[in-house]
Amino acid sequence: MARRSGVLELAVLGLLHESPLHGYELRKRVNALLGPLRAISYGSLYPCLKEMVAGGLLATDDEASESAVGRRSRIVYKLTAEGKERLQDQLAEGGPSAWDDDSFGVRFAFFAQTDAEVRLKILEGRRSRLEERREKVTSAFGRTREKLDRYTLELQQHGLESVDREVRWLNELIATERGSVSARPRRVTTK
Amino acid sequence: MARRSGVLELAVLGLLHESPLHGYELRKRVNALLGPLRAISYGSLYPCLKEMVAGGLLATDDEASESAVGRRSRIVYKLTAEGKERLQDQLAEGGPSAWDDDSFGVRFAFFAQTDAEVRLKILEGRRSRLEERREKVTSAFGRTREKLDRYTLELQQHGLESVDREVRWLNELIATERGSVSARPRRVTTK
DNA sequence: TTCGTCATGTAATGGGTTACATGATTAC
DNA sequence: GTAATCATGTAACCCATTACATGACGAA
Numbered sequence: 001m002a003r004r005s006g007v008l009e010l011a012v013l014g015l016l017h018e019s020p021l022h023g024y025e026l027r028k029r030v031n032a033l034l035g036p037l038r039a040i041s042y043g044s045l046y047p048c049l050k051e052m053v054a055g056g057l058l059a060t061d062d063e064a065s066e067s068a069v070g071r072r073s074r075i076v077y078k079l080t081a082e083g084k085e086r087l088q089d090q091l092a093e094g095g096p097s098a099w100d101d102d103s104f105g106v107r108f109a110f111f112a113q114t115d116a117e118v119r120l121k122i123l124e125g126r127r128s129r130l131e132e133r134r135e136k137v138t139s140a141f142g143r144t145r146e147k148l149d150r151y152t153l154e155l156q157q158h159g160l161e162s163v164d165r166e167v168r169w170l171n172e173l174i175a176t177e178r179g180s181v182s183a184r185p186r187r188v189t190t191k
Numbered sequence: 192m193a194r195r196s197g198v199l200e201l202a203v204l205g206l207l208h209e210s211p212l213h214g215y216e217l218r219k220r221v222n223a224l225l226g227p228l229r230a231i232s233y234g235s236l237y238p239c240l241k242e243m244v245a246g247g248l249l250a251t252d253d254e255a256s257e258s259a260v261g262r263r264s265r266i267v268y269k270l271t272a273e274g275k276e277r278l279q280d281q282l283a284e285g286g287p288s289a290w291d292d293d294s295f296g297v298r299f300a301f302f303a304q305t306d307a308e309v310r311l312k313i314l315e316g317r318r319s320r321l322e323e324r325r326e327k328v329t330s331a332f333g334r335t336r337e338k339l340d341r342y343t344l345e346l347q348q349h350g351l352e353s354v355d356r357e358v359r360w361l362n363e364l365i366a367t368e369r370g371s372v373s374a375r376p377r378r379v380t381t382k
Numbered sequence: 383t384t385c386g387t388c389a390t391g392t393a394a395t396g397g398g399t400t401a402c403a404t405g406a407t408t409a410c
Numbered sequence: 411g412t413a414a415t416c417a418t419g420t421a422a423c424c425c426a427t428t429a430c431a432t433g434a435c436g437a438a
Contacts, residue, residue, distance in 0.1 A: 005425060024389050032331055033343075035350055036324045037292060044426050046391055074389065101228060111342035133227045140223055151302035152224075158360055159226055165356070169349055196397060215417050235398055237419055265417065388435075396427075407416070
């Protein structure tokens with residue numbers, strides 16, 4: 001049954017929720033979403049789509065003879081009821097898996113469809129994840145600082161500043177989210 | 192013969208060039224070098240070391256009975272002549288493979304052992320790589336800007352700023368390198 | 383007519399992880 | 411005595427890539 005990545009699956013689910021698409025177009029959207037790093041290829045996408053169809057998450061709406069003037073017949077994918085349900089489940093999940101480097105970007109991209117409480121949880125989780133990372137580096141750092149050459153030092157420094165910048169970004173986002181969440185009564189509805 | 196990644200191999204070669212090490216320690220150093228992202232596990236390192244030994248790049252200096260008081264006998268790895276040669280070749284290579292996301296960090300970490308001309312070439316290559324990336328994003332961006340929701344927009348924006356920051360960093364490094372290279376006569380010795 | 387883009391797919395391969403297995407030593 | 415860390419290794423699996431195969435359409 002091979003779950004095919006989670007990230008890719010989520011990206012597909014989220015994009016198809018907006019509108020049905022065929023594979024080729026879907027790939028472009030996925031790559032726009034994921035950014036030039038971790039862009040995916042056909043060799044990943046098509047098998048993934050097949051499995052999602054087999055798993056009952058997607059339905060194909062073959063756009064063959066009708067309306068299409070020329071063109072090779074495109075296979076249009078759309079969410080099934082089960083697919084929508086899966087998407088909702090995924091988006092409701094704000095646990096550790098959501099603040100991984102891989103997942104976070106995709107999760108964030110679908111924040112518009114995500115519950116406000118969960119958004120906050122993900123942002124905070126992501127931040128603490130980064131802070132752990134930061135601490136791990138700095139502690140290993142203090143022990144060996146003297147021994148490192150200029151370049152290695154420069155690299156570590158730059159990496160550290162990247163993390164800091166990321167954390168500052170998250171802080172801003174969290175502040176904004178808190179503002180809009182606390183505006184309404186905020187009854188605790190955690191799951 | 193399975194080349195086992197190049198990046199990992201280079202990291203191992205570079206670290207062992209400084210001093211012989213055993214696997215466990217080597218792993219810690221490699222992970223410090225690569226950063227918490229793309230940290231590697233034993234399941235990667237040990238098979239890689241085995242292959243490098245089989246390939247004649249490394250020699251094992253079994254630190255069993257002698258000197259070691261207690262402890263499980265550690266296998267200490269060091270570079271062979273062939274290994275040193277391979278390292279030099281790798282470090283002399285300043286082509287496109289060196290400005291990949293994966294490779295660049297490792298290449299940079301060993302800049303102290305790298306020729307000044309090659310350093311410059313790698314930094315410039317890396318920069319243009321990032322600029323390509325930037326351009327690709329911004330062009331796909333202009334076409335769809337209006338249709339994107341707040342969060343997707345925020346994400347793209349942040350990604351873009353990250354790239355810009357990276358480029359600025361490279362600019363500084365290049366300026367510094369240029370300073371020290373042009374200090375000496377600078378006969379063009381490109382390969 | 384040839385090149386770029388649209389469009390779908392498969393097979394081989396690659397590079398890595400997780401989980402497991404084993405066992406000694408050190409610090410509490 | 412028991413937990414953490416040191417230390418080495420294997421097997422099963424995962425996810426993705428590359429290269430290949432195929433073909434139609436539009437524009438230069």
